[in-house]
Amino acid sequence: MTSITIEIDGMRAQVAPGTTVLEAVRAAGGTVPTLCFDERQAPFGACRVCMVGIAGLPGPAASCTTLCREGMVIDTHDPTARRVAAATVELVLSELPHAPAPHTELAATAAWFGLDHDNLRWPGEQHAERHDARHPYLALQHELCISCGRCVRACDEVQGAFALTATGRGFAANIAAGMDQGFRESTCVSCGACADTCPTDAITEISLLALAER
Numbered sequence: 001m002t003s004i005t006i007e008i009d010g011m012r013a014q015v016a017p018g019t020t021v022l023e024a025v026r027a028a029g030g031t032v033p034t035l036c037f038d039e040r041q042a043p044f045g046a047c048r049v050c051m052v053g054i055a056g057l058p059g060p061a062a063s064c065t066t067l068c069r070e071g072m073v074i075d076t077h078d079p080t081a082r083r084v085a086a087a088t089v090e091l092v093l094s095e096l097p098h099a100p101a102p103h104t105e106l107a108a109t110a111a112w113f114g115l116d117h118d119n120l121r122w123p124g125e126q127h128a129e130r131h132d133a134r135h136p137y138l139a140l141q142h143e144l145c146i147s148c149g150r151c152v153r154a155c156d157e158v159q160g161a162f163a164l165t166a167t168g169r170g171f172a173a174n175i176a177a178g179m180d181q182g183f184r185e186s187t188c189v190s191c192g193a194c195a196d197t198c199p200t201d202a203i204t205e206i207s208l209l210a211l212a213e214r
């Protein structure tokens with residue numbers, strides 16, 4: 001089979017076997033927000049933000065890890081999928097000590113769902129500020145980490161440096177560099193792939209200007 005036929009929001013589309021629902025929707029010009037997805041990495045399906053409705057399934061599915069099948073009927077406006085995804089983003093936002101910077105992917109995703117960090121329905125426990133500024137080129141603000149895992153995968157899959165690790169669970173989930181001794185002492189090669197993929201600015205590259213002022 002060279003292509004399969006699916007339906008996206010009432011429109012027929014043809015995709016190659018092996019295409020994910022997210023890829024198909026985006027190729028058709030549709031929008032599905034994501035948080036843990038980076039097209040440079042293998043899909044992870046952890047954040048539950050890219051949920052869509054698929055006819056015949058008992059509940060919403062993560063579009064980034066679901067492969068298209070012949071005859072599949074996809075609804076990107078499915079109310080349950082939207083509700084699940086919005087609640088997930090709201091929970092993530094509620095744990096941050098302040099609103100994400102406007103240029104970040106998280107800020108764009110929150111805006112897409114109409115969520116405002118300072119006006120959430122259920123403001124919850126927030127992370128305390130914890131910074132690691134020991135690395136010469138990369139700054140880590142742990143309190144902004146939403147545990148999407150993108151930096152860890154970028155480090156492993158893209159760079160092969162294995163300098164970052166996911167740690168903890170639930171509210172305590174975060175990342176650690178090396179054996180939690182910090183970036184400077186880890187196997188980090190300063191490629192910046194982690195900062196490049198981070199959707200919240202929890203990891204950022206220190207600018208040349210800031211370096212000159214140190």
Ligand code: SF4
Pocket residue numbers: 144145146147148149150151152174175194197198199200201202203
């Ligand atoms: S530091 Fe950034 S990329 Fe890494 S897990 Fe946290 S939010 Fe995701």
